[in-house]
Amino acid sequence: MFHRCRHALVLGLGLVAAAAHAQQVFRVTAIPDESPTELARKAAPLVKYLEGALGMKVEYTPVTDYAAAVEALVNRKVDMAWFGGFTFVQANVRSGGKIIPLVQREEDEKFRSVFISSDPAVKSLADLKGKDVSFGSQSSTSGHLMPRSFLLQANINPEKDFGRVAYSGAHDATIAAVASGKVQGGALNISVWEKFVADKKVDTAKVRVIFTTPPYYDYNWSVHADMPAAQREKLAAALLKLDRATPQGKEVLDLQRATRFVPTKADNYKGIEAAARSANLL
Incomplete structure:
Protein backbone atom coordinates (compact mmCIF):
# COMPACT_ATOMS: atom_id res chain seq x y z
CA MET A 1 0.00 0.00 0.00
CA LYS A 110 22.56 57.52 -34.00
CA PHE A 111 18.80 57.94 -34.00
CA ARG A 112 17.06 61.08 -35.28
CA SER A 113 13.67 62.78 -35.30
CA VAL A 114 12.12 64.80 -38.10
CA PHE A 115 9.79 67.78 -38.07
CA ILE A 116 7.28 67.66 -40.91
CA SER A 117 4.76 70.14 -42.34
CA SER A 118 2.12 70.33 -45.07
CA ASP A 119 1.96 74.16 -44.87
CA PRO A 120 3.87 75.70 -47.83
CA ALA A 121 4.74 78.73 -45.63
CA VAL A 122 6.60 76.52 -43.12
CA LYS A 123 10.19 75.93 -44.20
CA SER A 124 12.07 75.94 -40.88
CA LEU A 125 11.56 75.46 -37.13
CA ALA A 126 11.19 79.25 -36.71
CA ASP A 127 8.29 79.21 -39.20
CA LEU A 128 6.33 76.97 -36.78
CA LYS A 129 5.87 79.92 -34.39
CA GLY A 130 2.16 80.67 -34.04
CA LYS A 131 1.23 77.37 -35.72
CA ASP A 132 -0.44 74.25 -34.32
CA VAL A 133 2.15 71.52 -33.78
CA SER A 134 1.77 67.88 -32.78
CA PHE A 135 4.15 65.64 -30.87
CA GLY A 136 3.53 61.89 -30.45
CA SER A 137 3.11 60.52 -26.94
CA GLN A 138 4.27 62.74 -24.07
CA SER A 139 6.57 59.86 -23.00
CA SER A 140 8.05 59.42 -26.47
CA THR A 141 11.79 60.03 -26.86
CA SER A 142 11.76 60.60 -30.62
CA GLY A 143 8.21 61.98 -30.83
CA HIS A 144 8.41 64.47 -27.96
CA LEU A 145 11.39 64.67 -25.58
CA MET A 146 14.23 65.05 -28.08
CA PRO A 147 12.28 67.22 -30.56
CA ARG A 148 11.33 69.45 -27.60
CA SER A 149 14.95 69.68 -26.43
CA PHE A 150 16.11 70.71 -29.93
CA LEU A 151 13.32 73.32 -30.11
CA LEU A 152 14.45 74.74 -26.75
CA GLN A 153 18.04 74.85 -28.07
CA ALA A 154 16.69 76.91 -30.99
CA ASN A 155 15.05 79.28 -28.46
CA ILE A 156 11.55 78.06 -29.30
CA ASN A 157 9.30 77.28 -26.33
CA PRO A 158 6.39 75.12 -27.56
CA GLU A 159 3.88 76.33 -24.96
CA LYS A 160 4.69 80.01 -25.51
CA ASP A 161 5.55 80.10 -29.21
CA PHE A 162 3.17 77.62 -30.86
CA GLY A 163 -0.50 78.38 -31.42
CA ARG A 164 -1.42 75.00 -29.95
CA VAL A 165 0.53 71.97 -28.75
CA ALA A 166 -1.10 68.60 -29.49
CA TYR A 167 -0.16 65.03 -28.58
CA SER A 168 -1.24 62.44 -31.16
CA GLY A 169 -0.14 59.42 -29.10
CA ALA A 170 1.88 57.71 -31.86
CA HIS A 171 4.19 58.49 -34.78
CA ASP A 172 1.79 57.31 -37.51
CA ALA A 173 -0.99 59.42 -35.95
CA THR A 174 1.29 62.50 -36.13
CA ILE A 175 1.79 61.98 -39.87
CA ALA A 176 -2.00 61.66 -40.30
CA ALA A 177 -2.62 64.88 -38.32
CA VAL A 178 -0.14 66.83 -40.46
CA ALA A 179 -1.33 65.31 -43.76
CA SER A 180 -4.98 66.14 -42.99
CA GLY A 181 -4.14 69.73 -42.03
CA LYS A 182 -5.30 69.29 -38.41
CA VAL A 183 -1.91 70.71 -37.40
CA GLN A 184 0.67 72.63 -39.43
CA GLY A 185 3.68 70.80 -38.02
CA GLY A 186 4.60 67.55 -36.33
CA ALA A 187 7.59 65.76 -34.81
CA LEU A 188 8.18 62.02 -35.13
CA ASN A 189 10.84 59.37 -35.37
CA ILE A 190 12.77 59.18 -38.61
CA SER A 191 12.36 55.41 -39.12
CA VAL A 192 8.53 55.59 -39.11
CA TRP A 193 8.70 58.57 -41.51
CA GLU A 194 11.08 56.71 -43.86
CA LYS A 195 8.85 53.62 -43.78
CA PHE A 196 5.76 55.69 -44.67
CA VAL A 197 7.68 57.27 -47.56
CA ALA A 198 8.99 53.90 -48.80
CA ASP A 199 5.49 52.35 -48.58
CA LYS A 200 4.00 55.41 -50.35
CA LYS A 201 1.62 55.97 -47.42
CA VAL A 202 2.32 59.70 -47.43
CA ASP A 203 2.27 62.21 -50.31
CA THR A 204 5.74 63.79 -50.14
CA ALA A 205 4.61 66.50 -52.58
CA LYS A 206 2.36 67.77 -49.78
CA VAL A 207 4.05 66.65 -46.54
CA ARG A 208 7.73 67.52 -46.26
CA VAL A 209 10.55 67.27 -43.73
CA ILE A 210 11.49 70.78 -42.61
CA PHE A 211 14.12 69.81 -40.00
CA THR A 212 16.08 66.70 -39.05
CA THR A 213 17.54 66.65 -35.54
CA PRO A 214 21.14 65.82 -34.62
CA PRO A 215 21.62 62.15 -33.58
CA TYR A 216 21.02 60.68 -30.12
CA TYR A 217 20.72 57.20 -28.54
CA ASP A 218 17.21 55.79 -28.59
Missing part, protein backbone atom coordinates in the same frame (compact mmCIF):
# COMPACT_ATOMS: atom_id res chain seq x y z
CA PHE A 2 2.78 2.40 1.02
CA HIS A 3 4.68 1.59 -2.16
CA ARG A 4 1.61 2.33 -4.25
CA CYS A 5 0.98 5.63 -2.40
CA ARG A 6 4.60 6.63 -2.82
CA HIS A 7 4.39 5.81 -6.52
CA ALA A 8 1.23 7.93 -6.83
CA LEU A 9 2.92 10.77 -4.94
CA VAL A 10 6.00 10.65 -7.20
CA LEU A 11 3.74 10.54 -10.25
CA GLY A 12 1.68 13.44 -8.88
CA LEU A 13 4.78 15.54 -8.17
CA GLY A 14 6.07 14.72 -11.63
CA LEU A 15 2.82 15.97 -13.20
CA VAL A 16 2.94 19.14 -11.09
CA ALA A 17 6.54 19.78 -12.19
CA ALA A 18 5.65 19.10 -15.84
CA ALA A 19 2.65 21.44 -15.61
CA ALA A 20 4.78 24.17 -14.01
CA HIS A 21 7.36 23.77 -16.77
CA ALA A 22 4.66 23.86 -19.45
CA GLN A 23 3.20 27.04 -18.00
CA GLN A 24 6.52 28.87 -17.97
CA VAL A 25 6.06 31.71 -20.42
CA PHE A 26 8.50 34.44 -21.43
CA ARG A 27 6.51 37.65 -21.85
CA VAL A 28 7.51 40.52 -24.13
CA THR A 29 5.96 43.97 -24.53
CA ALA A 30 6.67 47.18 -26.42
CA ILE A 31 5.79 50.86 -26.05
CA PRO A 32 2.73 51.53 -28.25
CA ASP A 33 4.39 54.06 -30.56
CA GLU A 34 2.50 52.78 -33.62
CA SER A 35 -0.91 51.17 -34.24
CA PRO A 36 -1.65 47.92 -32.35
CA THR A 37 -1.86 45.92 -35.61
CA GLU A 38 1.58 47.16 -36.73
CA LEU A 39 3.10 46.34 -33.33
CA ALA A 40 1.65 42.81 -33.38
CA ARG A 41 2.92 42.31 -36.95
CA LYS A 42 6.41 43.43 -35.92
CA ALA A 43 6.41 41.15 -32.86
CA ALA A 44 5.23 37.87 -34.44
CA PRO A 45 8.48 36.67 -36.13
CA LEU A 46 10.57 37.81 -33.15
CA VAL A 47 8.35 35.81 -30.77
CA LYS A 48 8.76 32.70 -32.96
CA TYR A 49 12.54 33.18 -33.12
CA LEU A 50 12.86 33.65 -29.34
CA GLU A 51 10.79 30.51 -28.68
CA GLY A 52 13.37 28.50 -30.62
CA ALA A 53 16.35 30.29 -29.05
CA LEU A 54 15.11 30.14 -25.45
CA GLY A 55 13.34 26.78 -25.68
CA MET A 56 10.18 28.06 -24.03
CA LYS A 57 6.83 29.63 -24.88
CA VAL A 58 7.08 33.35 -25.69
CA GLU A 59 4.08 35.68 -25.67
CA TYR A 60 3.75 39.25 -26.90
CA THR A 61 1.67 41.26 -24.41
CA PRO A 62 0.35 44.57 -25.80
CA VAL A 63 -0.06 47.55 -23.45
CA THR A 64 -2.38 50.55 -23.70
CA ASP A 65 0.17 53.34 -23.23
CA TYR A 66 3.83 54.13 -22.56
CA ALA A 67 3.33 54.28 -18.76
CA ALA A 68 1.86 50.76 -18.81
CA ALA A 69 4.98 49.44 -20.60
CA VAL A 70 7.16 51.00 -17.87
CA GLU A 71 5.02 49.56 -15.05
CA ALA A 72 4.87 46.11 -16.68
CA LEU A 73 8.66 45.66 -16.60
CA VAL A 74 9.24 47.46 -13.28
CA ASN A 75 6.66 45.16 -11.62
CA ARG A 76 7.94 42.10 -13.53
CA LYS A 77 4.62 41.46 -15.27
CA VAL A 78 6.73 41.00 -18.42
CA ASP A 79 10.29 39.70 -18.86
CA MET A 80 11.47 42.03 -21.62
CA ALA A 81 10.28 45.39 -22.97
CA TRP A 82 11.00 47.45 -26.07
CA PHE A 83 11.57 50.95 -24.71
CA GLY A 84 12.46 54.28 -26.20
CA GLY A 85 15.40 56.00 -24.52
CA PHE A 86 13.08 58.12 -22.37
CA THR A 87 10.86 55.19 -21.29
CA PHE A 88 14.03 53.28 -20.35
CA VAL A 89 15.13 56.25 -18.20
CA GLN A 90 11.64 56.45 -16.61
CA ALA A 91 11.66 52.70 -15.85
CA ASN A 92 15.19 52.84 -14.45
CA VAL A 93 14.38 55.78 -12.17
CA ARG A 94 11.05 54.21 -11.14
CA SER A 95 12.72 50.89 -10.24
CA GLY A 96 15.66 52.40 -8.34
CA GLY A 97 18.15 51.46 -11.06
CA LYS A 98 16.93 47.87 -11.57
CA ILE A 99 16.30 47.99 -15.33
CA ILE A 100 19.06 46.75 -17.63
CA PRO A 101 19.19 47.82 -21.28
CA LEU A 102 20.29 44.67 -23.10
CA VAL A 103 20.65 45.44 -26.80
CA GLN A 104 19.72 48.20 -29.22
CA ARG A 105 19.56 48.33 -32.98
CA GLU A 106 22.67 49.61 -34.69
CA GLU A 107 20.40 52.46 -35.88
CA ASP A 108 19.65 53.45 -32.26
CA GLU A 109 23.25 54.57 -31.69
CA TYR A 219 15.32 52.47 -28.44
CA ASN A 220 16.47 49.31 -26.66
CA TRP A 221 15.31 45.93 -25.41
CA SER A 222 15.39 46.07 -21.60
CA VAL A 223 15.07 43.44 -18.86
CA HIS A 224 14.71 43.55 -15.07
CA ALA A 225 17.87 43.11 -12.99
CA ASP A 226 16.15 40.22 -11.16
CA MET A 227 16.29 38.07 -14.30
CA PRO A 228 18.83 35.25 -13.70
CA ALA A 229 22.18 36.12 -15.32
CA ALA A 230 22.21 32.88 -17.36
CA GLN A 231 18.84 33.68 -18.93
CA ARG A 232 19.87 37.28 -19.56
CA GLU A 233 23.04 36.14 -21.34
CA LYS A 234 21.13 33.57 -23.40
CA LEU A 235 18.60 36.24 -24.42
CA ALA A 236 21.26 38.81 -25.35
CA ALA A 237 23.19 36.20 -27.35
CA ALA A 238 20.02 35.24 -29.27
CA LEU A 239 19.29 38.87 -30.20
CA LEU A 240 22.91 39.65 -31.11
CA LYS A 241 23.05 36.52 -33.29
CA LEU A 242 20.22 37.65 -35.57
CA ASP A 243 21.71 37.93 -39.04
CA ARG A 244 20.25 39.37 -42.24
CA ALA A 245 22.03 36.60 -44.18
CA THR A 246 19.50 34.02 -42.88
CA PRO A 247 15.82 34.10 -43.97
CA GLN A 248 14.57 34.14 -40.36
CA GLY A 249 17.10 36.79 -39.33
CA LYS A 250 16.17 38.98 -42.29
CA GLU A 251 12.44 38.70 -41.53
CA VAL A 252 12.88 39.63 -37.85
CA LEU A 253 15.36 42.45 -38.49
CA ASP A 254 13.36 43.93 -41.39
CA LEU A 255 10.25 44.21 -39.21
CA GLN A 256 12.31 45.69 -36.35
CA ARG A 257 13.77 48.13 -38.93
CA ALA A 258 17.22 47.05 -37.87
CA THR A 259 20.49 46.26 -39.63
CA ARG A 260 21.46 44.22 -36.56
CA PHE A 261 21.33 44.39 -32.78
CA VAL A 262 24.38 45.58 -30.81
CA PRO A 263 25.10 45.61 -27.04
CA THR A 264 24.05 48.69 -25.10
CA LYS A 265 24.43 50.05 -21.55
CA ALA A 266 22.65 52.43 -19.17
CA ASP A 267 25.32 55.14 -19.62
CA ASN A 268 24.23 55.57 -23.25
CA TYR A 269 21.00 57.14 -21.97
CA LYS A 270 22.53 59.74 -19.65
CA GLY A 271 22.01 62.44 -22.31
CA ILE A 272 18.31 61.60 -22.56
CA GLU A 273 17.98 61.70 -18.77
CA ALA A 274 19.62 65.15 -18.76
CA ALA A 275 17.27 66.35 -21.54
CA ALA A 276 14.25 65.03 -19.60
CA ARG A 277 15.34 66.76 -16.39
CA SER A 278 16.03 70.07 -18.16
CA ALA A 279 12.57 69.93 -19.81
CA ASN A 280 10.99 69.13 -16.38
CA LEU A 281 9.65 65.83 -17.76
CA LEU A 282 11.25 63.58 -15.14
